[in-house]
Amino acid sequence: MFTNDQRQEERTGKYGSSRLQYLQELVSQFQNSTDEETKEKIAANLANFAYDPYNYKFLRQLNVLELFLDCITEPNEKLVEFGVGGICNSCVDPANAAIVTQCGGIPLIIQCLSSPVKNTVNYALGALYYLCNASNKEEILKAEVVDVIKRYAAAEVVSVSFSNLAKAFLDKHVRASES
Numbered sequence: 001m002f003t004n005d006q007r008q009e010e011r012t013g014k015y016g017s018s019r020l021q022y023l024q025e026l027v028s029q030f031q032n033s034t035d036e037e038t039k040e041k042i043a044a045n046l047a048n049f050a051y052d053p054y055n056y057k058f059l060r061q062l063n064v065l066e067l068f069l070d071c072i073t074e075p076n077e078k079l080v081e082f083g084v085g086g087i088c089n090s091c092v093d094p095a096n097a098a099i100v101t102q103c104g105g106i107p108l109i110i111q112c113l114s115s116p117v118k119n120t121v122n123y124a125l126g127a128l129y130y131l132c133n134a135s136n137k138e139e140i141l142k143a144e145v146v147d148v149i150k151r152y153a154a155a156e157v158v159s160v161s162f163s164n165l166a167k168a169f170l171d172k173h174v175r176a177s178e179s
Contacts, residue, residue, distance in 0.1 A: 019054070019055065019058060020058045020061070020062075023046070023049060023055070023058050023059070023062055023064070024062055026042050026045060026046055027046070027062050027063075027064060027067065029042055030042040030043065030046070030067065036076055036078075036079075039076075039079060040076070040078040040079060040082065043067075043068075043071050043078075043079055043082035043083060043086070044078075044082045044085075046059075046064055046067070046068070046082075046086055047068070047082045047083075047085040047086035047089060048089075050064070050068075050085075050086040050087075050089035050090040051089040051090070053093065056090060056093050056095070056096055059090060059096070060095065060096065060099065064086070065086075065087070065090060065096055065099045065100055065103070066099075066103055067083075068082075068083040068084070068086040068087050068090075069083065069087070069100065069103055069104070069105050069108055070083070071083025071084075071086075072084055072087075072105075072108040072109070072111075072112065073108065077115070077116070077117050077120070080112065080115065080117070080120055081115075081117050081119050081120045081123070084108075084109060084112045084120055084123040084124050084127060085119065085120075085123045087100055087105065087109065087123070087127045088123040088124070088126040088127040088130070091127050091130045091131055092130050097130060097131050097133075100127075100131060101131060101135075101136055105131075106128075106131065106136060106139050106140060107139075109124050109127050109128055109131070110124070110128070110140070110145055112124035113125070113145070113148050113149070113152075114148070118159065118161075118162075121152070121162060122161055122162065122165060125149070125152065125162065125165040125166055125169060126165060128140055128145075128149075128169060129165065129168060129169045129172065129173075132169075132172075132173045137173065140173070141173060141174065146170075146174055149166045149169055149170060149174075150166070150170065152165070152166035153166035153167045153170055
């Protein structure tokens with residue numbers, strides 16, 4: 001469920017932590033932790049906050065989008081999954097998409113298309129769907145990327161979700177530009 005100021009106040013009560021404060025605590029815990037499992041849990045938690053437009057300004061303020069991009073560069077597949085999941089959840093917002101693009105996120109997300117983790121591939125397809133626009137489509141719509149996405153579109157038997165996301169991407173960004 002999406003949040004607003006009134007709902008947030010009702011949920012936290014008079015003495016509760018503000019959303020910004022809570023997210024700041026999560027970011028600090030992530031940055032100070034050396035335990036991989038703790039980092040995974042925090043990244044997953046932050047990715048869950050990334051779907052709600054109420055949190056977008058806080059995520060930008062706390063550089064959480066950059067944290068998600070850093071997660072994608074880690075060798076830990078769970079951190080990659082939650083990082084690209086957070087990007088996918090938040091990049092429907094143009095301001096968030098611009099940050100991801102400006103910080104070099106597109107090549108990182110494209111790399112996620114070859115992940116052995118199904119969720120990572122799904123999130124990457126979703127993120128590219130939302131990120132692709134007139135200013136970056138040359139970077140995203142490279143022949144090798146479109147070829148991978150076409151293979152996912154044809155792989156209905158393997159994964160319906162891959163196929164559906166890939167078909168939606170192709171319909172919006174490839175077939176529309178061919179017309």
